[in-house]
Amino acid sequence: MLQRWQEKSIKEALNSRRVVILSGARQCGKTTTSKTIVDKDCIFRTLDDTTLLQAAQSDPQNFIKHSKKTMVIDEVQRVPELITAIKKVVDEDTRYGQYLLTGSVNLQTLPTVKESLAGRVKKIRLRPLTQGEIAKKEPSFLNRLSHRDFVDNTDYDKESLLKLIFKGGYPEPLFMESSKERTSWYKDYLNTIIEYDLKDIANIKRQDSLKDLMAIIASFSSKFIDKSKITSSMGVANQTLDSYLGVLENTYLVDKLMPYLKTDYERVNKQSKYFVSDTGLMCSVLNWKIDDLILDADKTGKLFETYIYNQIIAQVDLENLDYSLYHYRDREKREIDFIIQDSNNIYGIEVKSGTLISRDHFKHLKWFKNNLVKDKHFVGIVLYSGENVASFGEDLYAVPINNLWE
Numbered sequence: 247m248l249q250r251w252q253e254k255s256i257k258e259a260l261n262s263r264r265v266v267i268l269s270g271a272r273q274c275g276k277t278t279t280s281k282t283i284v285d286k287d288c289i290f291r292t293l294d295d296t297t298l299l300q301a302a303q304s305d306p307q308n309f310i311k312h313s314k315k316t317m318v319i320d321e322v323q324r325v326p327e328l329i330t331a332i333k334k335v336v337d338e339d340t341r342y343g344q345y346l347l348t349g350s351v352n353l354q355t356l357p358t359v360k361e362s363l364a365g366r367v368k369k370i371r372l373r374p375l376t377q378g379e380i381a382k383k384e385p386s387f388l389n390r391l392s393h394r395d396f397v398d399n400t401d402y403d404k405e406s407l408l409k410l411i412f413k414g415g416y417p418e419p420l421f422m423e424s425s426k427e428r429t430s431w432y433k434d435y436l437n438t439i440i441e442y443d444l445k446d447i448a449n450i451k452r453q454d455s456l457k458d459l460m461a462i463i464a465s466f467s468s469k470f471i472d473k474s475k476i477t478s479s480m481g482v483a484n485q486t487l488d489s490y491l492g493v494l495e496n497t498y499l500v501d502k503l504m505p506y507l508k509t510d511y512e513r514v515n516k517q518s519k520y521f522v523s524d525t526g527l528m529c530s531v532l533n534w535k536i537d538d539l540i541l542d543a544d545k546t547g548k549l550f551e552t553y554i555y556n557q558i559i560a561q562v563d564l565e566n567l568d569y570s571l572y573h574y575r576d577r578e579k580r581e582i583d584f585i586i587q588d589s590n591n592i593y594g595i596e597v598k599s600g601t602l603i604s605r606d607h608f609k610h611l612k613w614f615k616n617n618l619v620k621d622k623h624f625v626g627i628v629l630y631s632g633e634n635v636a637s638f639g640e641d642l643y644a645v646p647i648n649n650l651w652e
Contacts, residue, residue, distance in 0.1 A: 248417070250279050251385050251564055252372055257283055259368035260316065260343035264336040267322075270372035271498035271523060272350040272439055275417050279372060280318050280348055288346075292320035299324060306331040315343060322347040326359045336366050350443055352496040373498075374415030374524045376560045378651035385561045387650050388569060391586070391593050391625060396635040399646030404601055404631040405540060407647060411553045412536050414526015425536065432530030436460065439497055450493065455480055459490050463500055464531040467522045468551035468583075470575075491520075498523055501559065506572035506585045509618045515575040525553045543599070550599040550647075551583055554629060557650040558584060558595075580610045592619055594626040601632040603644040611642060 252268075256279070259266045268276050281290065289312045293299045302309040302325040310317065310331050322328055332345055353359055378385055390396055402410075413420055416435075419428040440457060444450050462476055477487050494500040503519045522528040528549065529539075539546050562569045568589070574582040584595040594611045611626030625641045629649075636644040 247278070247282070248375060248379055248382070250275060250282075250372065251376070251379060251560065252370055253279060253283055255370055255564065255566075256280075256346070259370060260284075260346065262342055263366065263368040264340060264342055265332060265345045265347065265363055265367040266343070267353065267367055267369045268346065268348045268372055269352065269369065269498070270350070271374070272443060273416055273418060273435060274372055274374045274498075276348040276350075276372050277320050278417070280320065280346055284316050284318055284346060287315040288318060289314045289316075290318045290320070293324040294321055302328060307334070310335060310345070316346055317344065318346045318348070320348045321350060323349045323351045323353055323356060326353070326356045329353065329359050329363065333363055333366070336363075350439075350497065352498075355492070355496045371498075371563050373556065373560050373563070374526075375417060375420065376415060376557050376651065377410060378557070378561075380415070380420070381651055383651050385564055386652070387558065387561050388565065388586070390649055391627070392588075392591065394625065394641070394643070396627075396643060396645045396649050397652055398635055399631075399633045399648045402631070402646075402648050404599070407631050408539055408546065408549075409536065411525045411549055412529055412534075412539065414524040414529070415556070416524060416526060419526060428526065429530045429533075432527050436499075436527070436531065439499070443497060444493060450490075452482075455482060456490055456493065459487070460494060460499065461531050463491075463494065463520050464522050464528045466520065466548075467528055468519060468548050468555065470517055471520060499527070501555070503555065503571065503573050506574040506582075506587075508587070511576065511618055513577040515577060517575070519573050521552050521555045523556065525549055525556065528552060546599045547597075550631075551597045554595075554597050554647070554650065555584070558586070562586070574614065580613055582610055582614055587622070591623045591625065594624065596626075596628045598628055598630040600630060603628050603630050603632065603636070603638075605638060607644075608638050608642050612639070615641075 256266060270276055291298050293302060306327045310328060336344060419431040422428045440453050450456055458480060473487060477484055495502055501521045501523055503521060505516050507514060559571055562571050570587050572585040574585050582594045583597045586593040594614055598607060607628050615624040615626060627643045627645045629645055629647050631647055
């Protein structure tokens, strides 16, 4: 069984908060991780069990009573009334680690959840497996950035990287030998979420439209979307589109990356980007084949950037708000794929799927450093699928992609 990076955070939270909420997409590993973390002095209940579901709906207050150290409630979003019942308990009993709740939707977006559990709860996001977790490595990329301690790539050529990216990080399909079998799993997975889970959070009358939107977002993953074109092609109103995008975000199928706005430069683009939360899912939704990707630079570029986003955000998640992740673009079409900021530093990251890097690839990083960075230290890197770490000036580096997990 692969160890998850978030296990340490969950254990620490159970020793410092009364309630811990572990959220993430269905089938990303929440249930397995929960069972791994809690000891024998716990009680486990999943609301995917029909009997337990109906018991929780009928009598929420009695359902959450327990005499163990910790009660794990799996898929808690199916009975939002349990949140109110839990609040009553932990308001009176302030012991830490009483409840570990898992959810496949963002609980705060449920219209029936009236209690926020503010001050009593720690929220932790679990994502599909990263390559670091698969390779049994410790998260090290942010530390490498801060120390400029990068390593050459001796193990992965571009084709082998594409094969890793194509599989994605959901535990079950990851180890399937047949790509056809993986594709079938992802299609069934998406159908299950749309037909089964969404009724817990939204009244979606046009399920086919949601599937169409997922395909559109996948085709623009890492790029900017044109909402007016999408509403026109789908035949839906702007409000409906925003609602559907919210549903995809709240079921953790899609992430929204905010623009970097911490500057007085008035020509900054304020539009967000969307990323599919797993590249295996992305390839399945778009019916991409591995052989097609090798020959298509546009598809490969989108896929690499989406993959790198998911590898980076998983490590940012671990840092308890010490790091923030953004993208940058301005009206002159200067663009930096990712901006990572901590209290003292700004790191600019460009992504190139190719094996060769030139000085021209650093022009936007240099402009950003010279014009927008005032009170922090700046490091700019270009992540690429080549072999060597190379300096292109003061704190400007070409860095092989394997530094995300090595």
